[in-house]
Amino acid sequence: MSLSGVVIFSLIVGMSTMGGVLLVRFFSAWTKRNSLLMISFAGGVLVTTAFLELLPEAAAKSSGWAAATLVGLLLLFTVEHFMAIHECQEVECDIHNIGTVTALGIGIHSFIDGVVIGTGFEASAVLGIIAALAVIVHELPEGAFTYGLLIANGQAARKSLFIGWAVALATPIGTVLTFVLLKGMGPGIIGLMLAFSAGTFIYVGTADLLPQIHRRPNLRLLLVMLTGVAFVVALGYIFK
Secondary structure, eight states: HHHHHHHHHHHHHHHHHHHHHHHHHHHHHHHHHHHHHHHHHHHHHHHHHIIIIIIIHHHHOOTTTTHHHHHHHHHHHHHHHHHTGGGGSSOOOOOOGOOHHHHHHHHHHHHHHHHHHHHHHHHHHHHHHHHHHHHHHHHHHHHHHHHOOOOHHHOOOHHHHHHHHHHHHHHHHHHHHHHHHHOOHHHHHHHHHHHHHHHHHHHHIIIGGGGGGGSSSHHHHHHHHHHHHHHHHHHHHHHO
């Protein structure tokens, strides 16, 4: 895919983050009621994309795919560990210890999502599109969480909206930079980057998103998660 096409896709992904921000800003009640449905679907999409799309391609290109997957997983764990990105969704937390710093962590996270998309497009247009769609469904609830967290921390609505835009732009920046830097790289490097990307998807899906389904038994959430799985399987079948 051309650079202009990658830029367009990356901007669409960035706007999905702002979509989550605007949902909280203007439809907070609806967002609160349906947030677990969005999270369940996103969790199914991310994990399935990692195992059925990114990892097989990575293993075909590089023998070091397993180590690179582990690096991606551990990197996001480290970012979240020190910046408290998701802990307040699951346990009580001291709200004054999070806010802008947490938004910085989510910005780093969004940049890494851009790296995933850029790597996918460098491998193939199909893989790039699937990765972009996976990030879109993940960034929507993440944008909502970012804005809601900042408001809860006492930030002014205007400043929270500005930070939301900054987080949203991190994804297209990461996408374009990665796509440009990987141009001309050998398949081994591409394979390692795909495995790294898979590791980040596996971590977000299994550590951040899917555990929230276990708050209480809920068949509806399980079915929505499985719908996310089926969505990626269908995309892979259609495009290939």
